Amino acid sequence: MSEAAVPPIQLLQPKRFAPTLHLALLPNPPYPTITMATTAKAGTAKTSANGAAPKGKAAQPTRAEEPNIGLARADMDDTCGLLNELLANYQVLAVKTKNYHWTVVGLQFNDLHKFFEKMYGFLSEEADQVAERVRALGGRPLGSMAAFVERASLKEETREGLRALEMVQTLLVDEEALIRQLRDMIGRIGDELGDDGTADFVTGLMEEREKNAWMLRALAQG
Numbered sequence: 001m002s003e004a005a006v007p008p009i010q011l012l013q014p015k016r017f018a019p020t021l022h023l024a025l026l027p028n029p030p031y032p033t034i035t036m037a038t039t040a041k042a043g044t045a046k047t048s049a050n051g052a053a054p055k056g057k058a059a060q061p062t063r064a065e066e067p068n069i070g071l072a073r074a075d076m077d078d079t080c081g082l083l084n085e086l087l088a089n090y091q092v093l094a095v096k097t098k099n100y101h102w103t104v105v106g107l108q109f110n111d112l113h114k115f116f117e118k119m120y121g122f123l124s125e126e127a128d129q130v131a132e133r134v135r136a137l138g139g140r141p142l143g144s145m146a147a148f149v150e151r152a153s154l155k156e157e158t159r160e161g162l163r164a165l166e167m168v169q170t171l172l173v174d175e176e177a178l179i180r181q182l183r184d185m186i187g188r189i190g191d192e193l194g195d196d197g198t199a200d201f202v203t204g205l206m207e208e209r210e211k212n213a214w215m216l217r218a219l220a221q222g
């Protein structure tokens with residue numbers, strides 16, 4: 001058989017999971033373009049591709065998003081507001097603690113450098129739990145540094161050149177303010193808003209903070 005007589009190579013049928021190849025082999029472009037916009041148009045979804053409500057309508061939780069756990073929506077909103085204020089304070093205190101971890105100097109450097117790192121880790125973990133508690137109640141946790149600073153009652157550290165003892169004393173003052181906030185929340189969320197689960201959760205946080213305050217108090221003795 002001469003070279004010219006070799007039959008042309010037959011392209012195999014494209015597989016279903018290879019749409020790009022399939023389209024490339026079709027003879028007459030252009031082909032219909034499938035985008036998020038055309039998909040949304042064809043579907044019956046009432047929200048846009050990013051989950052937001054259509055323009056002109058307020059975002060309403062869908063049935064799947066709305067917790068049906070025996071608590072009124074308004075009460076859960078109040079609880080989420082309190083949790084967001086707590087989250088803001090956790091975030092401000094965590095950043096302050098990390099700052100001290102980086103900048104502490106002096107004879108106690110080694111101990112305090114490690115202690116501040118550990119404290120930062122616990123604060124970050126607890127902040128995460130607070131934010132997820134907000135989600136469990138169908139709310140939206142604060143999610144920006146600007147929002148944290150605006151909602152927090154604790155103040156960011158703006159001073160420089162602090163001595164190690166001043167750092168410990170500052171954290172103790174903040175920690176005790178956080179404990180008072182947590183104690184106030186337990187009563188309001190449990191007694192007034194009827195959410196025993198969140199009250200119990202907040203009680204656990206308060207116990208952790210009380211333990212840390214004891215350590216700070218001990219360190220503050222010099």
Ligand SMILES: [Fe+2]
Nearest residue numbers: 101102113117
């Ligand atoms: Fe570090």
